[in-house]
Amino acid sequence: MGDRRDGGRKRVELGRLPAAGPLYRRALLGTLPGRGGRGDGTLPAVELAVGGVTVDRAHLAGYDRVCGFRLTDRLPATYPHVLGFPLGLRLMTGPGFPLPLVGLVHVANRITMHRPVDAGEPLDLVGYAEHLRPHARGRQVDVVLVASVGGTEVWRGVSTYLRRERTPDGGAGRDPAERPAPPAASARWRVDRQVGTDYARVSGDHNPIHTSRLGARLFGFPRPIAHGMWSLARCLAALANRVPEAYTVEVAFKLPVPLPSTVDFSATPEGGFALHDARTGRPHLTGALTQAAPA
Structure with missing residues (x-):
């Protein structure tokens, strides 16, 4: 492990990706009384980096099957998020991170693929947090993950998390307008209960709200819910024939998908x-896919 300054943040070079299990245990311990100080309310000026991360093709194939992608050596846009997920966990469970991991809600995601990435290309990953800001229901933060090949950025993902907290206005500012009618469905999918545990296995995200009825109930859900990134990946798999070589996909996660359930997928010619x-x-989710200029 080494460190250096980069862009105003201290870069910490890790020898390998952290293991997710101990980080989740650290997060759960941090919820106990007297444990887990949250720093001074600002984001740590640090970024975590791991070089030469390789793709296990068997793991990639398992991920493709769970999410509905075709089995190819080209990485789906959501796959680098899975590779770098432990970096985000390490950031959010660090002693100076101002928001506790347990209870954070993934509310939005933006991914840019600058070019197709092959499974044989080793990736250099960098993760950091930025833009801690107030929200009508609490506070939000962006966790950024960047993947590069040979010093050139090929992929960037920004995950936005919300920490629900009491606010002076009591959460004013929510849109009181009636919900518009849903668009005509392009496809109807049955989302089985097993999706939660299957996606946890291939993503490393073992948050109990996705895999355990008891864990879900502890956080106010009557039954487990699907991972938001599984929902996004499943939508991108359905859009595979429309995806250009370089593109940006932005998504807002609305209401969780309970497991099991039946959902309607819709798409527009404009990329929505x-x-x-x-x-x-x-x-459950609204998104847009737009063509991007190559890096």
């Missing part, structure tokens, strides 16, 4: 897409 509850029409 959405996921709604098949029975009630309530929105």
